[in-house]
Every structure is written in C-alpha cells, then in structure tokens.
Amino acid sequence: MKKLIFLILLFSSIKVISQVNYPNAKQDLKEFIVIQSLLAENRMEDLKAFCVKYNYVTETKNDETIFMKFDVDWKIKENDIHAMIIVKSGGKDPVSDNYLEIYFHQNYNGFLSLDECKSIENIIQNTYEIGTLYTLLPNSGTEYTGVNIEEIDRYNFILSPIKNPDKKVYLKASNFYRNEFMSGNPVCFAGPGKNMGIILKDFTDKHKVEEKYVYKMAILSLKLIDAVYKEKFNVDFFMSLKNFNDRIWFDK
Amino acid sequence: MKNLFYLFTFYSSIVFAQTAKDFLINDNDKIYHTSITEVIAESKNYGYNLFRNNKGEYFFNDGMSNIIILNKNIDNPYDEGFPDYSVGHIYKKYFFTGDDLTKTTIWKVETEIYLTSYGNVSVSQINNCYKKIKNDFVKKLLNDNYKIIEVSNKLNYKSILANYYDLIEENLIRKPNVNDTENYYINQRIYSIGEYNKYEINNNNYHLTFSIKDKGMAGLQEGINDMATSTNKSFDNIRFTIGGQDMRKINLYDLEAMVKFFLEDCKKSNKKVPELNTLKATFEPLQGNLIALSYALGDDSSIIIKVDPEKWANASIEKKWYVLYHELGHDVLNLEHGQGGKMMFNFADKEYSWDDFFKDKEYMMNFK
Numbered sequence: 001m002k003k004l005i006f007l008i009l010l011f012s013s014i015k016v017i018s019q020v021n022y023p024n025a026k027q028d029l030k031e032f033i034v035i036q037s038l039l040a041e042n043r044m045e046d047l048k049a050f051c052v053k054y055n056y057v058t059e060t061k062n063d064e065t066i067f068m069k070f071d072v073d074w075k076i077k078e079n080d081i082h083a084m085i086i087v088k089s090g091g092k093d094p095v096s097d098n099y100l101e102i103y104f105h106q107n108y109n110g111f112l113s114l115d116e117c118k119s120i121e122n123i124i125q126n127t128y129e130i131g132t133l134y135t136l137l138p139n140s141g142t143e144y145t146g147v148n149i150e151e152i153d154r155y156n157f158i159l160s161p162i163k164n165p166d167k168k169v170y171l172k173a174s175n176f177y178r179n180e181f182m183s184g185n186p187v188c189f190a191g192p193g194k195n196m197g198i199i200l201k202d203f204t205d206k207h208k209v210e211e212k213y214v215y216k217m218a219i220l221s222l223k224l225i226d227a228v229y230k231e232k233f234n235v236d237f238f239m240s241l242k243n244f245n246d247r248i249w250f251d252k
Numbered sequence: 253m254k255n256l257f258y259l260f261t262f263y264s265s266i267v268f269a270q271t272a273k274d275f276l277i278n279d280n281d282k283i284y285h286t287s288i289t290e291v292i293a294e295s296k297n298y299g300y301n302l303f304r305n306n307k308g309e310y311f312f313n314d315g316m317s318n319i320i321i322l323n324k325n326i327d328n329p330y331d332e333g334f335p336d337y338s339v340g341h342i343y344k345k346y347f348f349t350g351d352d353l354t355k356t357t358i359w360k361v362e363t364e365i366y367l368t369s370y371g372n373v374s375v376s377q378i379n380n381c382y383k384k385i386k387n388d389f390v391k392k393l394l395n396d397n398y399k400i401i402e403v404s405n406k407l408n409y410k411s412i413l414a415n416y417y418d419l420i421e422e423n424l425i426r427k428p429n430v431n432d433t434e435n436y437y438i439n440q441r442i443y444s445i446g447e448y449n450k451y452e453i454n455n456n457n458y459h460l461t462f463s464i465k466d467k468g469m470a471g472l473q474e475g476i477n478d479m480a481t482s483t484n485k486s487f488d489n490i491r492f493t494i495g496g497q498d499m500r501k502i503n504l505y506d507l508e509a510m511v512k513f514f515l516e517d518c519k520k521s522n523k524k525v526p527e528l529n530t531l532k533a534t535f536e537p538l539q540g541n542l543i544a545l546s547y548a549l550g551d552d553s554s555i556i557i558k559v560d561p562e563k564w565a566n567a568s569i570e571k572k573w574y575v576l577y578h579e580l581g582h583d584v585l586n587l588e589h590g591q592g593g594k595m596m597f598n599f600a601d602k603e604y605s606w607d608d609f610f611k612d613k614e615y616m617m618n619f620k
Binding site: 229 | 485487496521522620
C-alpha cells in the first residue's frame with residue numbers, strides 16, 4: 001500500500017513537471033518590468049535598443065503592438081512556457097497610459113488547463129519574495145505603537161505586541177509587496193525609475209466552451225507626480241542584478 | 253634561381269589569370285569572398301573607381317545591407333568585348349555583411365552597363381554585344397556545375413541607376429552533386445538578367461543589368477529587413493498612440509480633438525493638466541506668416557488658439573501637429589520662446605518630419 005502511494009505521488013509529480021516548464025520565468029519577469037518602465041518613461045529609442053539586445057520581435061495587428069521573444073539559441077524546448085506581450089494604450093490615472101498584457105502559452109497554444117495556469121502562477125511567484133515595502137519599516141520613519149521592535153539588521157525586524165509578546169511579526173524588506181490599498185491586493189514592485197511602482201495583476205480566464213483557461217498578467221506603472229525630477233530607469237544596472245532584492249530601491 | 257623563376261611565373265599566373273571580361277561577368281566567384289578591400293584592389297587592374305557621394309563617402313547601407321559601388325567609363329585598353337568606339341559606363345554594386353572591409357561576406361553582386369548608340373556604334377552592335385555578355389555570364393555558371401532549377405520573371409525591377417526594368421528573368425540555380433545539407437544550401441544562387449532600352453530624346457542609352465546572389469544569405473538579409481520594417485511599424489504604433497487614440501487618425505480640422513490629444517500627451521508625460529473653464533480653438537485668418545497663435549499664456553484655466561485656415565490647409569500633417577504643440581506649449585505649459593527647446597522656437601522654420609516632432613516634443617515635455 002505504501003509503495004502504491006509512493007508510486008502515485010511520483011507519477012503525479014512527474015506529470016506536473018512535464019506539463020509546465022518555464023525556465024526563463026525570472027528573466028522574463030525582469031524584462032517585462034524593463035519594457036513597462038521604458039514605456040512609462042516614453043523612451044522609445046531605448047525600448048527599441050532593448051528589444052534588439054534581448055531578441056524581441058515585434059508585430060502590429062489591429063492597432064495593437066505585440067512583442068515576442070525570438071529564441072536565437074534554440075534553447076527553448078517543446079512544452080516550455082513562452083510569453084506574448086501586448087502593449088496597450090489607454091491606462092487612466094493613477095496608472096500610466098501604456099501598460100502590458102502578457103499571455104502565457106505552450107507550443108503556441110494559449111489555452112491551458114487550470115493546473116497548468118496554477119503552475120505558471122506558482123513558478124512566477126517563486127521568482128520573487130513578497131515582503132514589506134522599505135518605507136514601512138520602523139527605521140524609515142513609520143511609527144509603530146504598542147509593540148516592541150527588535151532590529152536584526154537594516155532590512156529585517158521583529159515586532160512583538162507589548163500585551164502579547166509571543167505573537168511575533170517578522171518584517172523583511174522587499175521590493176515586492178502586496179498593496180493593501182488597491183482592490184484585489186495586487187503584488188507591486190517598488191523599483192527604480194520615474195514611477196511610484198509597478199503593479200502585477202494576474203488572471204486566469206476560463207475559456208467559454210471547453211474546460212480550458214487562459215493565464216495572463218497585466219503590468220502597469222503607477223504614475224509619479226514631478227517625475228521630471230526623478231532619475232530615469234537604469235536598464236543596464238537593473239538587468240545586471242541577479243536577484244530582485246539585491247538592491248532595495250526605496251532605500252535611497 | 254630556377255625555383256624563384258617558377259614561383260614568379262606561378263604567382264603572375266594567379267594575379268593575371270583574370271581579364272577585364274572575367275572581372276565583368278565572373279561575379280559568382282565573389283560570393284562569400286571575405287575581403288571587399290581585395291575586390292577594390294583587383295578592380296583597379298581593369299580601370300574601375302570606387303564610387304563616392306558628394307560628401308566623399310564610399311561605404312553605404314541601404315537599410316538591409318552594406319554596399320560599395322565600383323564604376324568605370326567604357327574605353328580602351330580594357331577589352332570587355334564592347335564594340336569599338338563604344339561610349340558608356342559600367343557600375344558594379346557589392347552587397348556584404350560586416351563593417352570591417354577586410355572581413356566581410358559578399359552575398360550579392362549587381363552589375364549595370366549602359367552603352368550609347370551613335371554614328372560609330374549602332375543599336376544592333378549593342379544588342380549583339382549584350383547578347384554575348386548574357387550568354388557568357390550564364391555559360392560561366394553552368395560550367396561551374398550549376399543547374400537551373402526554377403525560372404521566374406520579376407516585374408518593375410529598380411536597378412543601381414534607379415532605372416525601372418519592365419521585366420527581368422530570375423533563375424534559381426543549384427549544384428546538384430552536393431550531398432550534405434550544409435553545402436546544399438550554400439550552393440544555391442539566384443541570378444537575374446534584364447535589358448532596358450527605352451528610347452529617350454537625346455539619350456540613346458541602352459541598359460543591361462545582371463546580378464547574382466546567394467539564396468540563403470539573401471533570404472536572411474530580406475528576413476532581417478522585414479523584421480526591421482515590422483519593428484519600426486510597431487514602435488511607430490506605440491509612439492503615435494496615446495489614450496488608445498492614434499494621432500494620425502485624428503481629423504486635422506477638428507482642432508478641439510487635437511487639443512484634447514495634446515492634453516492626454518501631457519498626462520502621459522506626467523505634466524499637470526489644469527482644470528479648464530475655456531477651450532476655444534478656432535479657424536480665423538491671421539496676419540503675416542502666422543499659422544496659429546495662442547492667447548492664454550499664463551491663464552491656466554483657458555486654452556484659446558486661433559489658426560489661419562489657408563496656411564493650415566497648405567501645411568503638412570507633421571507641420572500642423574508641430575505648430576499646434578508649439579502654441580499649446582504657450583497656453584498649457586506656459587512656456588515662452590527660448591524655453592522648452594526647438595519646439596518653442598519663435599517660428600516654424602522648415603518642413604518637419606515625424607522624427608523632428610517626436611524628438612522636439614520629448615524635450616519640451618521633459619523641460620524643467
């Protein structure tokens with residue numbers, strides 16, 4: 001019986017691995033952030049250069065601009081997940097005019113099973129760590145009352161209520177955080193450039209007829225007032241970072 | 253000494269193996285040649301010069317490939333088989349990849365000849381001469397074991413000298429005895445031949461063009477070109493569209509719609525757009541050379557623009573937008589002449605391109 005359970009578990013895990021493979025998830029997410037940031041800063045020439053450098057091909061269909069990565073090294077295997085980016089215009093305040101709608105597909109088929117959608121969602125979410133926005137940490141001016149604050153280091157704190165000291169809360173600085181003030185509490189990226197942050201919203205839309213789903217993500221920039229005075233997004237520096245939290249951007 | 257003499261003879265036979273006629277027609281030998289410098293040096297033996305434009309430049313790019321052009325007057329002492337006392341010119345255009353002229357890959361060679369018929373050289377002499385050149389060009393390829401695989405015609409072909417040939421014959425050729433896949437593709441070529449002898453008053457020039465290109469490289473170059481065209485179109489689509497509206501599709505006689513697009517552009521550029529009580533953009537005759545004039549500089553609650561209908565009608569689409577952005581630079585952004593860069597210069601001093609518009613607009617929108 002034990003053996004049977006083990007075999008079933010092994011089989012299920014193999015099935016999941018064979019269903020969804022997205023080795024470029026982290027790199028893709030970095031590139032989505034760059035593309036969105038350059039669009040929000042209206043830097044068309046820099047965006048064009050970025051697309052050439054990172055092998056994106058572009059196409060215009062029905063007045064919409066589509067970006068797709070061209071696999072120059074033929075490294076992407078069958079069943080790997082690919083992203084197709086559609087540049088949209090018409091974002092209203094507080095988000096910038098241009099935003100991205102990204103469709104994830106496998107072998108040019110955008111219709112996926114619910115499990116496959118969940119797997120893509122998990123893979124992408126595992127590329128970053130959700131934490132606390134740097135400006136909400138005790139050392140950057142946010143006042144916490146009725147709690148003891150233990151500072152581990154500049155980016156890590158333990159908060160414990162004075163009345164209930166065993167109920168500890170860990171605060172760890174991260175560029176990715178959940179925005180509690182926006183509907184759906186989307187994940188936001190507090191990054192560089194002339195924006196207040198980048199919103200990542202993901203959707204799993206059910207196909208009308210079959211038991212198939214489309215997994216897509218919207219990436220939008222929150223506008224910044226007086227952006228003229230802020231430093232523009234440094235593409236080369238951002239792309240050279242290995243992990244998303246190698247630099248906490250709001251720690252000026 | 254004997255060895256030295258042998259070596260000298262051997263070396264000389266390599267250098268002087270070609271004749272002017274060989275250089276004219278043996279273009280297939282140049283495909284995959286890796287040094288443009290060597291081709292230029294060799295051409296000097298047969299009287300060719302490197303073509304330069306009026307800036308002295310000789311290295312060109314047509315957006316698809318790097319190019320050099322060799323040219324020469326048809327005269328003695330080089331015997332290419334033209335009739336005696338011929339008057340005319342030869343142009344040879346080399347397409348290649350790579351920017352270092354000693355490390356290139358030539359993928360296409362195109363030749364255009366013209367001869368002038370006059371008292372000493374008749375039309376039939378020219379036709380016979382062209383027939384022989386065409387035959388020799390093809391014969392050389394067939395002698396090199398190429399077989400013709402596919403024949404087609406190409407209409408309205410534009411040549412080096414920007415002549416339009418009504419029809420040219422295009423042939424796909426291949427070396428059939430090559431088995432391995434790599435060489436199979438390397439040994440596919442496309443050659444074209446066409447004649448153009450449109451009679452023009454005082455210009456009895458008779459043209460012949462022939463070219464040879466590597467099929468794989470040509471496909472790659474054309475693919476890159478298609479991709480570049482598609483990329484430019486895509487980026488144009490992004491830069492022309494704000495708020496989901498493509499500015500090229502806005503009615504240029506609906507001034508309010510144009511002003512509203514400008515306000516969307518301000519929002520996109522994170523410029524503060526004031527609450528408006530008055531938006532008045534009207535066509536009214538203006539004195540002098542003025543195309544448009546703003547009347548609400550310093551009044552953040554109003555936009556008042558007057559546009560001269562006659563001058564507006566005669567202006568290009570680019571100039572219309574440029575002028576309107578200038579006036580709104582006063583009215584909305586409160587900029588004076590001398591602030592905000594070229595777009596806020598005192599007068600519209602030239603015909604503007606879209607590139608001028610976007611470059612100058614970006615500066616104005618980012619002006620602190």
